[in-house]
Amino acid sequence: MANTLDPMDLKQILTLHLDSYSNRKIGSVLGISRNTVNTYMQLFAGSEYSFQELLSFDTSALSELFSSHTTMDTARHNELMLYFEGVNKARKHPGFTFLYHYQQYVDLAAEPYSYTQFLEHYRRKYPKEKGSMKLQHIAGEEMFIDFAGKKLQIIDRHTGEVVPVEVFVAILPCSQYTYVEACTSQKRADMISCCSNALRFYGGVPKAIVSDNLKSAVNRSSRYEPDINRSFKDFARHYNCVINPTRGYSPQDKALVENAVHLAYQRIYYPLREMTFFSLKDLNREITVLLERYNNLLFKRKESSRIELFQRTERQYLKDLPADTYELKDYKRAKVQKMGYVYFSPDKSYYSVPYRYIGKETTIHYTKSRVEVFYSHERIALHQRNLIKGSYITNTDHLSSTHRFYSEWNPEFFKKKALPHGEYVLACIEKVLASQDYPEISYKRSLGIIQLYRAYGSQRLNNACKRALDTDACSYLRIKNILKNNMDRVHLLDDPTQQIQPHIPFHSNIRGASAYE
Incomplete structure (x- = not known):
């Protein structure tokens, strides 16, 4: 098959032909097949232009005239x-x-x-080669993150099992300052923890984090508007930055971190190849040593290291880290039960919410230390997380007035309620509270006794309680009967000898008890 020639070769053929070179000699001089030269000479001769005119044409004109030529079948x-x-x-x-x-x-x-x-x-x-643009990276603008394709490994000290571990890589593209960390998996918790550690390593926060379309970062990938994982979005809100996933199947969008992964193979993986580690902590300690050495290596053309470039050109443009470290949030949906609590399934426990939300569907946001309940994107309850299963965590401000009154029941509560009505009422309540092993029974009896003041007044209730104490009849029903039958108005005699005197007057004809001795 004869080749399609470049327009510059065509001009050389025309020049040599006008210099009286034979087709064989032209092919020999230019390193082109004689048959190809013959074919093109026939095309030149068959065109409507002379050889001199063809020679005066520019390369684009020649290309348009003869570029489609081929001697193939x-x-x-x-x-x-x-x-x-x-x-x-x-x-x-x-x-x-x-x-x-x-x-x-x-x-x-x-x-x-x-x-x-x-x-x-x-x-x-169907050519597939595409051009590649040189991206200009602005200091403090982005942090690229990725997981290495090849894994490192640790040994389980007890079983001897070889456990593969993932390797997280982050890079600031302007200075190419790199962070590397080994972690157990690419799951959301590990990925966000590694990102948080990377930001602390850099001592600041860029404007955007450029991630891959892995599931722990993106729920649904899209070339134009990806659906970012809710926890990762909350992480970005905490650090005051944004998440900018790359396009799917477009590694050139984060070429620097892809290159950093390959360099990590050379500078970190290779020196670790003959070392044995029994924990992630030990592995990451050695990675830190090798990473420091890697970041201190001088660029051949820039005559400075990654750490020097970072300190000189990029550190000042990073935003400050927040005061507290981000805690990973998870989410659950729960309906507020009739008793005013939501059921928190991870701990099998209950958390109170304001009683007016009974029957509403809510969203629970929880971390390792706290539980937040949201309704229509508004936080309605905040609790410290209690890991005890089956526990009820209550904020008394969430309860209705009736429930709040009931929740405050205790011995001191009833003593405080009884005191304004008199000392005998207080003494009677203390005796009732002490008489029952099960407190709920004594609470209800005490409440019943105190509530009698509404019908009879505090003074009569206090007198009735005095009479009940004297006759050892401290109960709700007995005190109620005393008040109902007006027995609180009949005074008991203080002298015991007077109590046995008969009400019949003395007479000499009436025999007394002494007559029967």
């Missing part, structure tokens, strides 16, 4: 190009191979090309 070539249209449509189908389609082509074609030429013609017809 047109029918054979056209047959292959038509076949390629079906091949290209099937390109994205799972399991596609060029070899499969080449074998089909061989069966169909009368004079098939070789497999090498088959691939060459396909690449010429």
Whole structure:
């Protein structure tokens, strides 16, 4: 097959021909096949322009006139190009191979090309090379993050099992200052923890974190508006930055961190290849040593290291870290029960909310230390997390007036209620509270006794309680009967000897008890 020549080669052929060189000599001088030179000379002669006019044309004009020339068998070539249209449509189908389609082509074609030429013609017809733009990175603008494709490993000291671990890599693209950490997995908690550690390592926060489309960062990937994981979004809100996932299948969007991963293989993985570690802590301690050495290496062209560039050009542009470290948040949905609590399933416990939200659907935001309850994006309750299963955590401000009154019941509460009505009422209540092993019974009896003042007044209630104490009859029903029968108005005599005197007057004809001795 003759080659399609560059327009500059065509001008050289024309120049040598006008200098009286033969076609064979032209091919020899230019390193071009004699047949190719012959073909082009025929094309020059068959054109409507003279050789001098063709020589005066610029390269674009020559390219337009002769760029489509080829000495290949047109029918054979056209047959292959038509076949390629079906091949290209099937390109994205799972399991596609060029070899499969080449074998089909061989069966169909009368004079098939070789497999090498088959691939060459396909690449010429459907070139896939794309240009790559050099990105200019602004100091303090972004932090790229990624997980390395290859894993490190630790040994379980007790079982001897080899446990693979993930490696997290972060880089500030302006200075290329790099952070590396080993973690147990790529799950949301580990990824966010690594991001938090990276920000503390840099001592500041960039405007954006550029992540991959891994599941722990993005719920649903999109080229234009990805759905960012709720916990990762909350992490960004805490550190006052934004999350900017890359486009799917576009590693060039974060080429620097991809390159940092490869450099981590060289500078960190390779020195660790013959070391054995029994914990993540030990592994990360050694990674820190190697990472410091890596960041202190001088760039050949910049004559400075990553740490020097970071301190000189980027550190000042990072935003300050918040005062407290981010705690990972999780989320649960729960309906407020009739008793005014939401059920928190992770701990199997209950947390109170304001009683007016009974029956409403709420969202629980929780961390390791606290539990927050939201309704319509408004926080309605905040509690310290209690890990005791089955516990009821109550804020008395959440209860209704009736429930709050009931929740305050205790011995001191009833003593305080009884005191304004008199000392005998207080003494009677103390005796009732002490008489029952089960406090709820004594609480209800005490409340009943105190409430009698509403019908009879505090003075009569105090007198009735005095009479009940004297006769050892401290109970709700007895005190109520004393008041009902006005017995609180009949005074008991203080002298015991007077109590046995008869009410019949003395007479000499009446015998007394002494007559029967």
